[in-house]
Amino acid sequence: xxxxxxxxxxxxxxxxxxxxxxxxxxxxxxxxxxxxxxxxxxxxxxxxxxxxxxxxxxxxxxxxxxxxxxxxxxxxxxxxxxxxxxxxxxxxxxxxxxxxxxxxxxxxxxxxxxxxxxxxxxxxxxxxxxxxxxxxxxxxxxxxxxxxxxxxxxxxxxxxxxxxxxxxxxxxxxxxxxxxxxxxxxxxxxxxxxxxxxxxxxxxxxxxxxxxxxxxxxxxxxxxxxxxxxxxxxxxxxxxxxxxxxxxxxxxxxxxxxxxxxxxxxxxxxxxxxxxxxxxxxxxxxxxxxxxxxxxxxxxxxxxxxxxxxxxxxxxxxxxxxxxxxxxxxxxxxxxxxxxxxxxxxxxxxxxxxxxxxxxxxxxxxxxxxxxxxxxxxxxxxxxxxxxxxxxxxxxxxxxxxxxxxxxxxxxxxxxxxxxxxxxxxxxxxxx
Amino acid sequence: xxxxxxxxxxxxxxxxxxxxxxxxxxxxxxxxxxxxxxxxxxxxxxxxxxxxxxxxxxxxxxxxxxxxxxxxxxxxxxxxxxxxxxxxxxxxxxxxxxxxxxxxxxxxxxxxxxxxxxxxxxxxxxxxxxxxxxxxxxxxxxxxxxxxxxxxxxxxxxxxxxxxxxxxxxxxxxxxxxxxxxxxxxxxxxxxxxxxxxxxxxxxxxxxxxxxxxxxxxxxxxxxxxxxxxxxxxxxxxxxxxxxxxxxxxxxxxxxxxxxxxxxxxxxxxxxxxxxxxxxxxxxxxxxxxxxxxxxxxxxxxxxxxxxxxxxxxxxxxxxxxxxxxxxxxxxxxxxxxxxxxxxxxxxxxxxxxxxxxxxxxxxxxxxxxxxxxxxxxxxxxxxxxxxxxxxxxxxxxxxxxxxxxxxxxxxxxxxxxxxxxxxxxxxxxxx
Numbered sequence: 092x093x094x095x096x097x098x099x100x101x102x103x104x105x106x107x108x109x110x111x112x113x114x115x116x117x118x119x120x121x122x123x124x125x126x127x128x129x130x131x132x133x134x135x136x137x138x139x140x141x142x143x144x145x146x147x148x149x150x151x152x153x154x155x156x157x158x159x160x161x162x163x164x165x166x167x168x169x170x171x172x173x174x175x176x177x178x179x180x181x182x183x184x185x186x187x188x189x190x191x192x193x194x195x196x197x198x199x200x201x202x203x204x205x206x207x208x209x210x211x212x213x214x215x216x217x218x219x220x221x222x223x224x225x226x227x228x229x230x231x232x233x234x235x236x237x238x239x240x241x242x243x244x245x246x247x248x249x250x251x252x253x254x255x256x257x258x259x260x261x262x263x264x265x266x267x268x269x270x271x272x273x274x275x276x277x278x279x280x281x282x283x284x285x286x287x288x289x290x291x292x293x294x295x296x297x298x299x300x301x302x303x304x305x306x307x308x309x310x311x312x313x314x315x316x317x318x319x320x321x322x323x324x325x326x327x328x329x330x331x332x333x334x335x336x337x338x339x340x341x342x343x344x345x346x347x348x349x350x351x352x353x354x355x356x357x358x359x360x361x362x363x364x365x366x367x368x369x370x371x372x373x374x375x376x377x378x379x380x381x382x383x384x385x386x387x388x389x390x391x392x393x394x395x396x397x398x399x400x401x402x403x404x405x406x407x408x409x410x411x412x413x414x415x416x417x418x419x420x421x422x423x424x425x426x427x428x429x430x431x432x433x434x435x436x437x438x439x440x441x442x443x444x445x446x447x448x449x450x451x452x453x454x455x456x457x458x459x460x461x462x463x464x465x466x467x468x469x470x471x472x473x474x475x476x477x478x479x480x481x482x483x484x485x486x487x488x489x490x491x492x493x494x495x496x497x498x499x500x501x502x503x504x505x506x507x508x509x510x511x512x513x514x515x516x517x518x519x520x521x522x523x
Numbered sequence: 524x525x526x527x528x529x530x531x532x533x534x535x536x537x538x539x540x541x542x543x544x545x546x547x548x549x550x551x552x553x554x555x556x557x558x559x560x561x562x563x564x565x566x567x568x569x570x571x572x573x574x575x576x577x578x579x580x581x582x583x584x585x586x587x588x589x590x591x592x593x594x595x596x597x598x599x600x601x602x603x604x605x606x607x608x609x610x611x612x613x614x615x616x617x618x619x620x621x622x623x624x625x626x627x628x629x630x631x632x633x634x635x636x637x638x639x640x641x642x643x644x645x646x647x648x649x650x651x652x653x654x655x656x657x658x659x660x661x662x663x664x665x666x667x668x669x670x671x672x673x674x675x676x677x678x679x680x681x682x683x684x685x686x687x688x689x690x691x692x693x694x695x696x697x698x699x700x701x702x703x704x705x706x707x708x709x710x711x712x713x714x715x716x717x718x719x720x721x722x723x724x725x726x727x728x729x730x731x732x733x734x735x736x737x738x739x740x741x742x743x744x745x746x747x748x749x750x751x752x753x754x755x756x757x758x759x760x761x762x763x764x765x766x767x768x769x770x771x772x773x774x775x776x777x778x779x780x781x782x783x784x785x786x787x788x789x790x791x792x793x794x795x796x797x798x799x800x801x802x803x804x805x806x807x808x809x810x811x812x813x814x815x816x817x818x819x820x821x822x823x824x825x826x827x828x829x830x831x832x833x834x835x836x837x838x839x840x841x842x843x844x845x846x847x848x849x850x851x852x853x854x855x856x857x858x859x860x861x862x863x864x865x866x867x868x869x870x871x872x873x874x875x876x877x878x879x880x881x882x883x884x885x886x887x888x889x890x891x892x893x894x895x896x897x898x899x900x901x902x903x904x905x906x907x908x909x910x911x912x913x914x915x916x917x918x919x920x921x922x923x924x925x926x927x928x929x930x931x932x933x934x935x936x937x938x939x940x941x942x943x944x945x946x947x948x949x950x951x952x953x954x955x
Binding site for chain 1: 611645756900940945
């Protein structure tokens with residue numbers, strides 16, 4: 092049974108703090124091995140990548156076969172169920188349309204002094220996309236990472252996906268093709284991250300790496316951070332549902348379980364002002380678990396990390412939601428918009444009873460790569476801006492320099508940076 | 524003497540690659556001490572912070588005196604030179620005006636199916652700003668970090684600044700006041716980063732930490748990353764000047780030295796199609812070094828990491844500039860705008876002979892916290908977006924769910940996530 096909290100109880104503050112502090116992930120300490128793997132790939136390139144692929148993925152590759160060929164991609168597409176392919180195409184189209192709206196505008200303006208100022212956004216030249224293999228190979232995640240990169244205008248999107256025993260998920264390859272990935276390599280783990288970051292004879296280096304992975308991949312991303320850019324280190328998935336008694340308990344239970352089936356470390360929380368709804372949802376979760384294929388995973392997540400919180404009033408909800416800073420927040424109340432407007436921290440908000448989070452996972456159009464582990468307090472879901480960077484631009488003429496030079500000289504001198512001051516004063520006899 | 528490269532020489536590609544690969548920073552391995560300091564601050568809070576402040580800053584504090592008082596700030600302001608204060612005020616005003624233009628717009632739209640989509644930007648609730656003490660205490664950096672946070676709308680901006688032996692730079696306090704910092708604590712080092720990230724009895728935790736620091740601060744920021752957000756880990760400063768023979772060699776030399784005076788690990792590079800200009804600049808640098816207060820630092824930087832590169836044609840410059848991905852790029856050529864348009868990677872671009880980089884450091888208005896160490900390939904200077912985060916919003920009604928439900932179910936099933944599929948199908952008898 093999940094923990095049940097009641098905001099009217101004396102121990103509520105302590106119980107809620109304990110819920111926030113609960114550690115959901117066992118952090119495997121793989122940093123030493125990862126450091127060795129990276130150093131080896133830097134030193135021996137393809138050869139090292141091939142060695143680790145043989146050892147970890149039980150797959151023997153020759154340098155010429157690292158890259159997945161066009162013929163393989165075409166064959167994979169032909170193998171996919173037409174209905175799945177069509178759903179993937181709809182998803183890709185909607186994701187593209189949504190992300191097109193995120194393209195930032197350049198700015199150029201002249202201020203009152205005549206100084207020309209502004210900035211210019213440019214796409215990152217080459218990005219790497221890590222795609223997990225095996226059971227966690229999600230074609231939808233390929234779309235969610237690669238499409239924003241292509242919408243941003245990245246000329247080179249490189250995908251790596253491990254192929255344990257030589258197997259690749261056909262829908263993953265189809266998604267890569269749909270999203271416009273330019274190169275695909277059948278490698279994974281820390282060795283793939285190292286190859287992307289530092290390059291090998293076969294794989295030219297990229298400037299940024301995104302996408303989820305296991306403990307080795309996460310540790311490798313942390314290590315190469317700085318040399319290349321990375322996205323967030325993804326943690327287990329989470330949903331917070333805020334509901335009143337207008338909500339359907341069976342639907343809420345299904346949403347809580349959809350999150351819980353991802354991982355035993357996932358977290359599903361219900362906040363409601365209706366104890367009756369809380370009871371009904373708990374009963375429904377138990378009933379639906381009976382017939383769920385991944386009941387072991389979902390059941391463990393719900394038992395260990397699930398929570399049901401009852402409030403005297405939904406007015407208490409925004410403050411709690413902000414502290415939870417959930418990756419996914421569903422609001423199923425009479426005035427969902429009004430409540431949403433009072434919440435600061437959430438990765439994505441799903442409004443009303445007819446917006447299950449799974450719609451956002453696949454076909455809503457918004458991105459499903461979202462901040463986990465309370466990081467919605469300070470970060471955003473993946474988007475077009477993650478694949479671009481901004482260069483600021485400044486231009487003065489002699490008059491502008493005459494106006495701005497003296498205060499710049501004053502500040503340079505105040506900071507003890509005489510060469511800074513001189514680089515201004517040398518340009519004007521007046522201020523020399 | 525700096526290295527001199529000529530693109531017409533056979534060894535140019537190798538020499539340029541060596542220049543790119545040159546390691547400028549000795550990375551001190553302080554990670555083990557930093558881990559201990561953080562754990563201690565988490566365990567003992569203020570008491571640990573006070574102990575480390577006594578040990579490292581030779582300053583004995585009582586818990587009630589960690590915070591800099593309003594009276595101290597007022598006294599510091601009174602102590603500042605009026606001219607410096609006025610320059611700081613002009614800088615603050617211009618930085619504020621520039622960053623106001625970076626405030627992102629929310630979006631809300633309804634697509635052809637009737638799905639409501641969009642996003643909302645919100646400010647990070649609490650941010651910490653690290654300000655180095657001692658000789659590297661730059662009031663301009665206080666403005667560059669705190670003003671974007673305040674423009675973003677962060678309700679709580681917390682500044683920490685070490686005060687070795689009890690001394691604080693009055694202009695730093697004046698800048699904090701001007702920028703609108705809400706709390707200032709006289710602490711520094713890894714202990715200050717830990718206090719900001721995890722909180723103590725005196726200091727409530729923040730959600731993101733920005734600002735430069737020494738090796739301990741950088742290691743501590745890396746360690747708390749994930750629990751809180753951080754900005755980039757700043758490396759030594761850099762300038763790349765691209766010039767033709769229309770440029771004034773004395774001005775260029777002054778700009779190269781302004782960058783070099785920051786740190787012996789700073790890097791100043793000139794690229795030109797004029798060997799005569801290259802020679803003249805080298806002579807000017809040598810001459811100007813003679814009278815520079817920080818000649819030891821600037822001279823070592825120029826000698827060890829400076830470079831002068833001559834090209835057959837400036838058409839070769841964009842590709843080289845993109846590989847250098849300089850923090851600061853000055854273009855002093857007849858068609859500076861045209862050349863700038865062909866360059867993808869730079870933190871900030873300064874156009875024409877009357878825009879020395881130092882103007883951008885202080886009073887231009889754009890941010891001087893910019894990506895170093897080639898990271899302009901994948902990241903941007905500090906700005907308002909660094910202090911905000913985006914929440915995506917999705918809303919379907921019954922008809923939209925009926926349209927999008929079936930492909931979502933198909934993809935959920937294709938990914939083996941039955942509970943995802945069920946969370947959609949349960950909402951509709953038709954698709955149950």
